[in-house]
Amino acid sequence: MLAAVLYNIYFQNWADATILFCVLFFQQLLIFGLIKTTNYTFEENTLYCRSLIFKRRLPYSSIRKIEQNTSLYAGLKMSTSFRGIVIHYNKYDELFISPVENDRFVALLKSRNSEIVIA
Numbered sequence: 001m002l003a004a005v006l007y008n009i010y011f012q013n014w015a016d017a018t019i020l021f022c023v024l025f026f027q028q029l030l031i032f033g034l035i036k037t038t039n040y041t042f043e044e045n046t047l048y049c050r051s052l053i054f055k056r057r058l059p060y061s062s063i064r065k066i067e068q069n070t071s072l073y074a075g076l077k078m079s080t081s082f083r084g085i086v087i088h089y090n091k092y093d094e095l096f097i098s099p100v101e102n103d104r105f106v107a108l109l110k111s112r113n114s115e116i117v118i119a
Contacts, residue, residue: 034052034080037050037051037052038052038078038079038080040097040099040105042108042112045059046059046060047063047087047109049078049095050078051078051079051080054078056078056095058087058089060113061113062089063087063088063089064088064090065087065088065116065117065119066087066088066106066109066116066117066118067085067086068085068102068103068106069083069085069102070083070084070085071083075094075095075096076094077096077097078096078097079097079098080098081098082098083098083102084097084098084099084102085098085099085102085106087109106118
């Protein structure tokens with residue numbers, strides 16, 4: 001994409017170069033925002049997950065099962081990585097997250113709710 005911007009600048013096609021530059025800029029801004037706003041917080045009774053404008057509070061009592069080291073997943077993702085964990089909560093709901101340390105994160109969740117099944 002950057003090569004296309006440089007090509008258009010070289011041939012003085014300023015309109016196309018400006019559009020391509022704006023697309024690149026907003027793409028990088030979105031990626032930066034995703035990385036900076038994605039976090040997971042252990043609250044008193046809930047796990048608070050946030051990524052960009054998406055927010056989810058999971059009561060510890062509703063978490064049924066955790067699948068560790070999952071890489072291929074097609075559902076709600078609040079993560080910045082391809083490797084992470086899938087949290088199954090309520091009856092049919094799932095959430096893919098990517099904490100920095102999967103094992104420590106799972107141990108903290110297990111300490112909050114001992115009925116969680118780890119797969």
